[in-house]
Amino acid sequence: MATIRESIEHWRAAFVGAGVDSPRLTAELLLARVLEVDRGRLLALTQEPLAPAHAAALHELARRRLRREPLAYILGEREFFSRTFSVRPGVLVPRPETETIIELAKRLLPPGQAGWAADVGTGSGCLAVTLALEFPALHVLALDLEPVPVRVAADNARRHGVQARVRCCRGNLLAPVRPGAGLALLVCNPPYIDPAAEADLPPEVSTHEPRTALFSGEHGLQAGRTVLQQARAVLAPGAWLLMEFGADQGPALAKTAALLGYEADLHRDLSGMERVLAARWTSH
Numbered sequence: 001m002a003t004i005r006e007s008i009e010h011w012r013a014a015f016v017g018a019g020v021d022s023p024r025l026t027a028e029l030l031l032a033r034v035l036e037v038d039r040g041r042l043l044a045l046t047q048e049p050l051a052p053a054h055a056a057a058l059h060e061l062a063r064r065r066l067r068r069e070p071l072a073y074i075l076g077e078r079e080f081f082s083r084t085f086s087v088r089p090g091v092l093v094p095r096p097e098t099e100t101i102i103e104l105a106k107r108l109l110p111p112g113q114a115g116w117a118a119d120v121g122t123g124s125g126c127l128a129v130t131l132a133l134e135f136p137a138l139h140v141l142a143l144d145l146e147p148v149p150v151r152v153a154a155d156n157a158r159r160h161g162v163q164a165r166v167r168c169c170r171g172n173l174l175a176p177v178r179p180g181a182g183l184a185l186l187v188c189n190p191p192y193i194d195p196a197a198e199a200d201l202p203p204e205v206s207t208h209e210p211r212t213a214l215f216s217g218e219h220g221l222q223a224g225r226t227v228l229q230q231a232r233a234v235l236a237p238g239a240w241l242l243m244e245f246g247a248d249q250g251p252a253l254a255k256t257a258a259l260l261g262y263e264a265d266l267h268r269d270l271s272g273m274e275r276v277l278a279a280r281w282t283s284h
């Protein structure tokens, strides 16, 4: 019977061979999941033998990761803004750069902001639920075209105890929102990858994440531009629209926003990349 240390080393080497990111950490997290302990406890147990049933369960999870399934799908969760969100195939895995939208919202809106916000293309609901948690007087509409994200966002709203203030609805972009709704805030991380760039994506993304969450026409800008256009009918005067975009898309998106009557600025994420458009709706 192999020890826990030997088993971690075996799968670390297999992950290195398959080009999987963070191979040791991945082996440790999968084994910690199998043994139902946290990683700290696992590292205190490395001399213990690994029971055959646990070795078989680890083998099964590791094989999924070797097929480049995202670790977050295998574990069923991912951290966002220091909270844990349920994720599963069919929803985009929340990314750390998307936290920039929350940081900006907290800078631009008072903590007691009331009224309604919308999260267009909610996915796991990470933005909608985090807004509800960070702004305890705010109600949030979590919108998505696909049924799985709407269900997962509702699960995450319950998981974090904000289901009374997060309404999850299925619909095409802003179609579910009544014109004149007077939203105080709109956040959106739209699909923004140019379909022509699909070959450059890692297999975790291109093979496993939902295509509706990834790709958009007009070199990736179509969904974002449409949201900017539609949002004019539902934002209150002076309200903010915060939208994530991909590398080099900022100037084109800011230009669209300015032509549509917004005051627009671009903001960087923690890695220094231009990442979020902050557009203030001033015309009415």
Ligand SMILES: C[S@@+](CC[C@H](N)C(=O)[O-])C[C@H]1O[C@@H](n2cnc3c(N)ncnc32)[C@H](O)[C@@H]1O
Pocket: 091, 092, 093, 094, 095, 098, 120, 121, 122, 123, 124, 125, 126, 127, 143, 144, 145, 146, 149, 171, 172, 173, 174, 189, 190, 191, 192, 212, 213, 214, 223
């Ligand atoms: C990039 S993901 C963002 C998910 C989540 N907000 C996040 O930041 O992790 C884009 C989301 O938009 C949704 N989506 C794509 N096209 C849409 C449309 N026309 N109307 C509504 N949602 C759409 C996708 O299903 C996906 O959940």
